[in-house]
Amino acid sequence: MNSLSPQREDTLPNGPAGAAILSAGIGCCVLGILAVLADASKSVAGFLTWYRPTGPLSGVTSAAILIWLASWFLLARRWRTKTIAIGKINATAFLLLALGILLTFPPFADLLQGK
């Protein structure tokens, strides 16, 4: 990066940034969805107990991280040299992030489960 001139840096495609932003939103949203599912279903909680002392939290977070990294890798490969509609990517990422926050908030998760 240091060897690049400012002009060349200004023409960097926004694809790699879009991939990182969207995949972060995906990771947060998946974490929220899995947290609700593990709380709602004993079978899902059992399936997501990857490390017994930590319980379902181990699978919820590890699966979310794997999906986040996999989506980042795939999107980055696809958009490596492309200029994408970053406004739409941002809007989608913000929506996924907001959904993730909402799903991890216990009163909302309880409401969804009718508790």
Next chain:
Amino acid sequence: MEMTLRAFITAIHGMLFGLFFLLAIYGVVVELCRSVYAKRPSDLTARGYSMERLYLICMVVLGWAAVLSGAYIVYPWYRAIPPAGIASLIRYPQALLKSSPTTAGWHNLGMEWKEHIAWFAPIAMTMVAYVLTKYRRAMRAHPQIRTAVVVFALVAFGAAGVAGFFGGMLNKHAPVKGGHTIHLMGESR
């Protein structure tokens, strides 16, 4: 002055990893907000860029160290199930909190939220660090990327703040204790 091994590791999780991660996010948020109003992009020397990259790497490492040490070291102690007929729940923080309606909320809202929302912060800040490193001098040409970075950094700050607040309050109401006693200073018993 003494403390138990579990209390010591809990302090490292919260006060070393967690607190310094929160402070590092704050630094990034301030710098991002300042850059929005700067007339010219900051132009650092090669060493300056190296130091900036080191700061971002350390921040990300602190974030992951905080959530991983919390989930895989401290949380199992917190959620340990007490054996039947035990007289004192002092070494079983989750059971202790849930045993009284006046403290159950610290678990039902505090820990239930903290254990999940905390992970948003390192995920978001890993993305922020990557984008800031790759686009640092091109950020003015990509204002929408900067907007996304600011939003994710603010959410990470909030998430780390929620986790830190509830972590502190949970440890105040039902501290994680146990293990060997570590003698820090003064006379030992």
